[in-house]
Amino acid sequence: MTTGLTVLVPCFNEGAQVEVAHGALVEALKEIGELEILFVDDGSTDDSLDRIRRLAETDPRVRYLSFTRNFGIDAVMAAGFGYAAQPWVVQCDADLQVPPEEIWSLLDKAAEGYDVVFGRRVGRRDPLIRKAGSAGLHWAARRVFGIGMPRGASTFRLVRTGVARTITDLRLPWFIPAVPLVGARYAVTPVTHRPRTAGRSKLRLVKLVAHAFELYFGFSRRPLTAVYAAGALGVVLAVAAALTGAGPIPLLLAPLLTAATLAALAVVARYLDGLLRDSSRVRRYYVRSANLPLRPEDTLTAGLPSPPPPSRAT
Incomplete structure (x- = not known):
């Protein structure tokens, strides 16, 4: 061995x-x-x-x-x-x-x-x-x-x-x-x-931040769970306001609610993006040259030879 x-x-x-x-x-x-x-x-x-x-x-x-x-x-x-x-x-x-x-x-x-x-x-x-x-x-x-x-x-x-x-x-x-x-x-x-x-x-720095997001959203569902919980809490508060006859949302809270909604949409979109990339047919890499035998699917030419294009007959 x-x-x-x-x-x-x-x-x-x-x-x-x-x-x-x-x-x-x-x-x-x-x-x-x-x-x-x-x-x-x-x-x-x-x-x-x-x-x-x-x-x-x-x-x-x-x-x-x-x-x-x-x-x-x-x-x-x-x-x-x-x-x-x-x-x-x-x-x-x-x-x-x-x-x-x-x-x-x-x-x-x-x-x-x-x-x-x-x-x-x-x-x-x-x-x-x-x-x-x-x-x-x-x-x-x-x-x-x-x-x-x-x-x-x-x-x-x-x-x-x-x-x-x-x-x-x-x-x-x-x-x-x-x-x-x-x-x-x-x-x-x-x-x-x-x-x-x-x-x-x-x-x-930009790559490091992007790498961090790949880690958090790739291995944890807690951000998505937090969105679900926030949505459920919002429904409860809305029902409570309707039953108690509370007035409209204070003007200062409107921008905060809008920001929270956009953040929740961003979290959901990030998970959807991950699903789309997982189903993509594009390979992780393509090899241009090597000194070892390659799998055809890893090459840009699918393993076929790369002769020059035909020229005019002389």
């Missing part, structure tokens, strides 16, 4: 960091015989793909997928987990804020019988606003929305490949809360964290 490891490295405009990450991973994991380093290029516009291709020419352990455009980290995970050749996958960012040596901490913990091991970043070296935002997001998920979030879990994680594919096939917006949702055995173990040495984070 093979006990190899696939290292999934998401890439978006990483430039020279591609070679840096490759060298560090190879050095840290040289004791693993069946090692695969799978770069997933999320539609980079710099020379990241060229650098990955050069590495693949000299190192047979390097495989890559390159998307037709930027599809986002969820698509990267779906592709990486779907094409991983080894029975275990560890997700490791190219910026190496978590040293590759810490992969052994995850592997040692998984040997105790876990399907998923998350790294908990000790002494996290991100900007204060980023750390506070992340902590607040996870606190609200657990306390306000009732979502099962493993405490301290991060994107630095080791997953049994079969379990990873089961979760990504569900097309849920977040991976972390999906792990306890399906009943996978998981653990969280501390790992060191260091400042970014190259480039900058690709996540911006």
Whole structure:
């Protein structure tokens, strides 16, 4: 039975960091015989793909997928987990804020019988606003929305490949809360964290807020329940006002009621939008180039060859 490891490295405009990450991973994991380093290029516009291709020419352990455009980290995970050749996958960012040596901490913990091991970043070296935002997001998920979030879990994680594919096939917006949702055995173990040495984070405030909404509305029905409760309360108050002969709604309350109505409609619309996207036939990603066999449905040309168009006969 093979006990190899696939290292999934998401890439978006990483430039020279591609070679840096490759060298560090190879050095840290040289004791693993069946090692695969799978770069997933999320539609980079710099020379990241060229650098990955050069590495693949000299190192047979390097495989890559390159998307037709930027599809986002969820698509990267779906592709990486779907094409991983080894029975275990560890997700490791190219910026190496978590040293590759810490992969052994995850592997040692998984040997105790876990399907998923998350790294908990000790002494996290991100900007204060980023750390506070992340902590607040996870606190609200657990306390306000009732979502099962493993405490301290991060994107630095080791997953049994079969379990990873089961979760990504569900097309849920977040991976972390999906792990306890399906009943996978998981653990969280501390790992060191260091400042970014190259480039900058690709996540911006707007994306972080959007990601939070994906979490809350994707895993909790509490906002919808609150709308139902508010509607029921409104009916009770209206009936009570009619029976007691109370006068019309005070002028100052009218704008508040209008705002509450619009907010309720927005919540319902958000859930409907999620249902429509789940039923969409558009795939999570399309691959433009790769150095591994692709499923036809994952390519833009449905697996057909791409010859040039016919020209005039000479």
